Amino acid sequence: MATSPDTTPDIAPDSAPDSAQGKGLRTGALGMTTSLILSVASAAPAYSLAATLAFIVAFVGFQAPSIVLLAFVPILFVSFGYAALNRQEPDCGTIFTWASRVLGPRVGFMGGWAIITSFILVMASLAQVAGQYVFILFGAKGIGSDPASPWVLLVGLGWIALMTAVCYRGIEVAAAVQRALLFLEFAMLAVFSVVALVRVYTGHAGPGARHPHLSWLNPFEISSPSAFVSGLVLMLFIYWGWETALTVNEETTDRHRTPGVAAIASTVMLLVLYLVATVATLSFAGIGTTGNGLGNPDNFGDVFSAIGRSVFGDSGLGSFLWHLLVLMVLSSAAASTETTVLSLGRTLLAMGGRGAAPRVFAKVHPRYSIPQVSTIATGVAGAVAYVVMNFLSHGQVIGDAVSSCGLMIAFYYGLTGITSAWAYRTEWRRSAADFWLRVTLPAIGGLVLVAAGLWSLRNDWDPANSYTSWTLPFAPHWHVGGVFVIGVGTLALGYLLMLAYARRAPRFFTGAPQEPVTEPAPPHQPIPQ
DSSP, X not given: OOOSOXXXXXXXXXXXXXXXXXXXXXXXXXXXXXXXXXXXHHTOHHHHHHHHHHHHHHHHGGGHHHHHHHHHXXXXXXXXXXXXXXXXXXXXXXXXXXXXXXXXXXXXXXXXXXXXXXXXXXXXXXXXXXXXXXXXXXXXXXXXTOTTOHHXXXXXXXXXXXXXXXXXXXXXXXXXXXXXXXXXHHHHHHHHHHHHHHHHHTTOSOTTOOOOOGGGGOGGGSSOHXXXXXXXXXXXXXXXXXXXXXXXXXXXXXXXXXXXXXHHHHHHHHHHHHHHHHHHHHHHHOSOSSTTOTTOGGGTTOHHHHHHHHHHOSSHHHHHHHHHHHHHHHHHHHHHHHHHHHHHHHHHHHHHHHTSSOGGGGOBOTTTOSXXXXXXXXXXXXXXXXXXXXXXXXXXXXXXXXXXXXXXXXXXXXXXXXXXXXXXXXXXXGOHHHXXXXXXXXXXXXXXXXXXXXXXHHHHHSGGGSSOEEEOSSTTOOEEEHHHHHHXXXXXXXXXXXXXXXXXXXXXXXXOOOOOSSSOOOOOOOOOO
């Protein structure tokens, strides 16, 4: 696939080549419904809420529902940019490919690097949660309550291996597993929310409960701009993952249209689900610092397990539903692990194919039509990261690593919005739809997300906002929060890696055409530059 610059204007969607066939991926394997399922499942709604909601409440209190709504706006705007870029050039490299063409190969490489690091870092947390919930599900809470337990580590590594094996067997097998996992997740979140609200309105929810109020949607009642931005960046993590439909775009029927529509629709579905679940949880538990309160430090990392028994009660049915709730979070973490491997494998495939990473990553399995080396490498990298972080600060560094993903998410989501606006900057006169959906709204969403990510660094610097910290070993001996160190450190590492790889394999970084590594694709016109 050529990488030389091209200023040809927008082309008709059906005039692009079958790039999936050129890479060796299986074309037409996914329809609209399956693409939507993959996008929603990738966000891991149950796991994300369980692990993050209490931290958002710690910043903004009862205004958490307003953060759910406001974080959705830039996400929706950026999703328009994803859809526009995908309609022009469906490529599994997504922002790596698009930014490389529009803004230059170095910017594209950093976009790809942000995806790689965020996915690998979050995989450690997903594996840890899955390991803990296996033991909690079977009543071994003593083991499950210790995130750094060697037994939790062993089971977590087993989950990574299992989900990698599922992805290795092909896109259809992976999609089938996602359908089953997502059904349980949605069903239990709905049951939990309904039962919690019924208990609130019938007066059986405990002393901290409150009836939902419209004032919870007022962001101006948040105590400070800093608290607002911190909550917003954390909410990005909860929404994160909906773009998976774009990552598997080359394996989708009507690959120019279906992935973009599925991605946009998934953000709306997540908004509704998150808003209902957040209101129900906040209403039932309140924000107190004791008991079921979301301000109780004991509830921070596991909201649903902590208050689930109070919601469902101690009867036989209540115990059964509580176990299903635990299974819901476990399945959510497992589903997200699978889609992480699925997505990152295809990002590495695109980077390897274009020469931005070793060519071996572009190898596709001849039978299963999946990125063979990239899929295995993703699972191995996630496992290694999990093992290393598990033994640092008694595993607490994993929490900081997940928080640092907010910076990477804001960066590459924001970069996508900006890339769309720049790519179509000269074509907005065609129609009002082009003006708003390709240029203006993606630009606004992208700039808001980048600004939020940069603003969050101010809070991340403070060690009080991290589980771990680091002191500069020489003057001025700054004491810095672990979230800042991991977030900025990984991006800086990516920049140094880019400089080093540009010396070793300069053709991609100089814009020289790359030789195809699989079947050569017919020449085509890329997105405008």
